[in-house]
Amino acid sequence: MNEVSMPSAGLNAIVELSHEFGTPDYVRGGGGNTSVKTADTIWVKPSGTTLAGLTADRLVPMDRARLQRLYELTPPAEAAAREALVRDEMASAVRPGTTGRPSVEAPLHDTFTRRFVVHTHPALLNGLTCARDGEAAARELFPEAMWVPYVDPGYTLCMEIRRRLSAVRGTPQEPSLVLLQNHGVFVAADTPDEIRGLYRHLMDTLRMAYEHRGVRPVWIPPPPIAPSEADALRAALRDALGPDGDASVIAGRFEVAAGPISPDHIVYARSFPMTGPVTAANAAVYRAQHGFPPRVVVTPTAVAGIGPKPRVAELAMELAQDGAFVVRLTAAFGGPRYLDDAARRFIEQWEVESYRQSVAAQ
Numbered sequence: 001m002n003e004v005s006m007p008s009a010g011l012n013a014i015v016e017l018s019h020e021f022g023t024p025d026y027v028r029g030g031g032g033n034t035s036v037k038t039a040d041t042i043w044v045k046p047s048g049t050t051l052a053g054l055t056a057d058r059l060v061p062m063d064r065a066r067l068q069r070l071y072e073l074t075p076p077a078e079a080a081a082r083e084a085l086v087r088d089e090m091a092s093a094v095r096p097g098t099t100g101r102p103s104v105e106a107p108l109h110d111t112f113t114r115r116f117v118v119h120t121h122p123a124l125l126n127g128l129t130c131a132r133d134g135e136a137a138a139r140e141l142f143p144e145a146m147w148v149p150y151v152d153p154g155y156t157l158c159m160e161i162r163r164r165l166s167a168v169r170g171t172p173q174e175p176s177l178v179l180l181q182n183h184g185v186f187v188a189a190d191t192p193d194e195i196r197g198l199y200r201h202l203m204d205t206l207r208m209a210y211e212h213r214g215v216r217p218v219w220i221p222p223p224p225i226a227p228s229e230a231d232a233l234r235a236a237l238r239d240a241l242g243p244d245g246d247a248s249v250i251a252g253r254f255e256v257a258a259g260p261i262s263p264d265h266i267v268y269a270r271s272f273p274m275t276g277p278v279t280a281a282n283a284a285v286y287r288a289q290h291g292f293p294p295r296v297v298v299t300p301t302a303v304a305g306i307g308p309k310p311r312v313a314e315l316a317m318e319l320a321q322d323g324a325f326v327v328r329l330t331a332a333f334g335g336p337r338y339l340d341d342a343a344r345r346f347i348e349q350w351e352v353e354s355y356r357q358s359v360a361a362q
């Protein structure tokens with residue numbers, strides 16, 4: 001257990017919340033993060049763990065006064081230099097004697113004055129946040145929530161939300177629900193039961209809104225595929241992609257998202273699937289175009305999640321289905337709004353810098 005004193009009730013409560021909101025309805029892979037705070041310390045989920053697998057002894061305690069320095073610095077304009085500086089500042093705010101690396105969203109958690117913060121990426125919500133008319137619908141469905149237009153996650157998102165919260169800080173209007181375009185939600189409250197109530201309200205309201213607009217808020221799994229066809233595709237993927245296609249998870253055909261919809265979808269399933277013939281030549285074209293191999297391959301009758309390891313392929317398939325569900329849900333709010341090239345590239349590069357280890361560890 002971390003030496004810094006905290007009534008263990010608070011730590012146990014955030015672990016319980018992490019498990020409750022660490023299910024596929026709310027997050028996939030290592031996505032989402034949680035925290036609990038006192039006046040001088042915040043405990044955050046470490047990078048490279050899942051919410052479902054979080055234990056109290058792995059929470060990373062950080063010095064809140066030291067984190068203040070991060071908010072006051074003038075960062076370099078260049079993204080990689082900025083993220084490196086932010087990582088160093090965050091590392092120096094970690095209380096001594098701790099081994100874990102805090103989640104990149106730790107400063108954002110610290111920004112909320114409320115005690116418990118649970119950040120997730122529910123598909124039901126992303127059907128709204130990734131939709132063209134999402135902002136207008138959010139104002140109608142959740143007038144009490146704050147809507148934040150898309151900005152790069154990490155430091156930039158933290159500073160943007162600080163700027164927006166500073167206008168309402170310390171007043172009863174500080175929002176408990178912050179909806180992030182093409183990303184997910186931050187829920188903040190002083191008690192675990194308030195967190196649960198806020199999530200219940202969020203999910204129930206969304207379910208009713210979809211039903212009302214004639215969109216069924218339930219994912220229907222893709223049809224099964226004949227074992228012989230799956231085996232043939234698996235062999236073709238290995239031939240075409242070498243070690244990058246060594247592991248695969250194959251399902252019947254479903255409508256895969258045509259572009260990048262959120263940071264986690266980019267990290268685990270890439271921005272674009274590979275389509276066309278499953279050949280080495282076509283795979284080489286994909287690699288040349290994107291700079292990395294595909295994680296999702298679409299054929300006329302099947303979809304494959306692929307990777308060098310089984311867990312990577314499984315996550316690619318999970319996120320491909322989650323993304324397909326999100327895009328289907330956006331029909332209720334004007335159809336999908338994909339991330340632009342600059343937003344997509346930031347995640348693709350950021351992944352190399354700070355995200356890859358946590359992804360590989362899942």
Ligand SMILES: [Zn+2]
Binds near residue numbers: 184
């Ligand atoms: Zn997130």
